[in-house]
Amino acid sequence: MMARSAPPEDLAMAPGDPPVVDVEGLWTTFGKGDEAFTVHQDLQLSVQRGEILALVGGSGTGKTVLLRQMLGLARPTRGSVTVLGQPASEMGREGAASRVGMLFQQGALYSAFNVLDNVAFALREQGTLPADVVRDAALVKLQMVGLEPEHASRMPADLSGGMVKRVALARALIMDPPLLLLDEPTAGLDPSSSDDFVALLRELHQALRLTVVMVTHDLDTLFALSTRVAVLADKKVLVTGAPREVARYPHPFIEHFFLGERGQRAMAPAHTVVTAKEP
Ligand SMILES: Nc1ncnc2c1ncn2[C@@H]1O[C@H](COP(=O)(O)OP(=O)(O)OP(=O)(O)O)[C@@H](O)[C@H]1O
Numbered sequence: 318m319m320a321r322s323a324p325p326e327d328l329a330m331a332p333g334d335p336p337v338v339d340v341e342g343l344w345t346t347f348g349k350g351d352e353a354f355t356v357h358q359d360l361q362l363s364v365q366r367g368e369i370l371a372l373v374g375g376s377g378t379g380k381t382v383l384l385r386q387m388l389g390l391a392r393p394t395r396g397s398v399t400v401l402g403q404p405a406s407e408m409g410r411e412g413a414a415s416r417v418g419m420l421f422q423q424g425a426l427y428s429a430f431n432v433l434d435n436v437a438f439a440l441r442e443q444g445t446l447p448a449d450v451v452r453d454a455a456l457v458k459l460q461m462v463g464l465e466p467e468h469a470s471r472m473p474a475d476l477s478g479g480m481v482k483r484v485a486l487a488r489a490l491i492m493d494p495p496l497l498l499l500d501e502p503t504a505g506l507d508p509s510s511s512d513d514f515v516a517l518l519r520e521l522h523q524a525l526r527l528t529v530v531m532v533t534h535d536l537d538t539l540f541a542l543s544t545r546v547a548v549l550a551d552k553k554v555l556v557t558g559a560p561r562e563v564a565r566y567p568h569p570f571i572e573h574f575f576l577g578e579r580g581q582r583a584m585a586p587a588h589t590v591v592t593a594k595e596p
Contacts, residue, residue, distance in 0.1 A: 334366050335402065336363035337364050337365065337366050339363050340397070341397045343357045343398060357552055359396070360552070360553045362547055370557075375550070383549075386398045386406075403416075414439045414494070418489030418498070423505075428473050431472055432469050432473070435473070438491075440454055454491065455469070458487040458488075461490070464487070478506055486518075493525075496530070497529045502518060503535050546560050
């Protein structure tokens with residue numbers, strides 16, 4: 318029998334409601350035989366309602382794979398990834414769309430569809446609502462992310478990077494999912510667009526009472542948004558806690574990530590007065 322590792326050390330979380338996401342004893346192995354390599358080894362993680370959890374870890378530690386498993390797009394090799402009480406791999410496409418919205422790293426809009434059709438895609442595909450209702454729902458979502466009705470007919474190639482992210486966010490929210498997954502939400506944005514997008518995410522988190530799991534390498538985004546951080550290292554969640562507590566945890570990756578020059582800047586008091594949001 319496989320020995321179970323201890324759950325990650327939790328520096329902040331208080332037990333309460335059942336978790337929105339519950340990852341239990343997760344193993345993820347790719348390849349076979351001599352080629353096999355294990356990305357997650359008995360990984361545990363819970364995300365409570367209303368949290369904005371930042372997943373951080375070195376390159377290739379399986380952050381994106383974990384998001385894809387929460388969306389039901391990738392299966393655990395062993396163990397379970399449960400979303401709102403149901404195994405994510407059994408949600409089916411529609412079940413997943415109504416529970417989980419995902420903002421993919423590059424925005425990933427359909428280049429042949431205009432903005433409105435991109436946003437409306439999942440609702441239209443469901444085929445249960447009349448076209449004008451789908452259209453109105455998409456326009457509401459566009460407004461929610463700060464875009465005007467006249468943007469609806471634009472093509473993705475004609476949008477700025479910030480607008481692509483907003484459209485992708487509107488699309489992720491079209492089915493009103495309670496859980497939002499963000500893969501590098503501010504990657505590729507200039508500092509000003511990045512700040513605007515962070516402010517939008519924070520507003521929507523409050524207004525829609527979302528639970529958010531985000532992967533980010535960007536410390537400004539992490540400190541501005543996250544209520545808790547989970548560090549992936551050594552094939553598991555090593556530690557979770559409030560950003561400033563986790564930053565002090567003794568581990569080579571954490572020291573490099575938080576205490577390097579960028580980390581010091583992001584944690585500097587002048588910055589945190591403006592953007593820090595800790596529980
Ligand atoms: N479908 C797949 N088949 C084989 N290997 C895969 C597959 N998906 C991911 N991997 C591998 O799993 C590992 C983890 O990938 P993942 O993209 O989750 O890393 P990450 O933590 O998001 O990294 P980064 O920060 O660099 O984006 C990588 O080595 C990747 O090549």
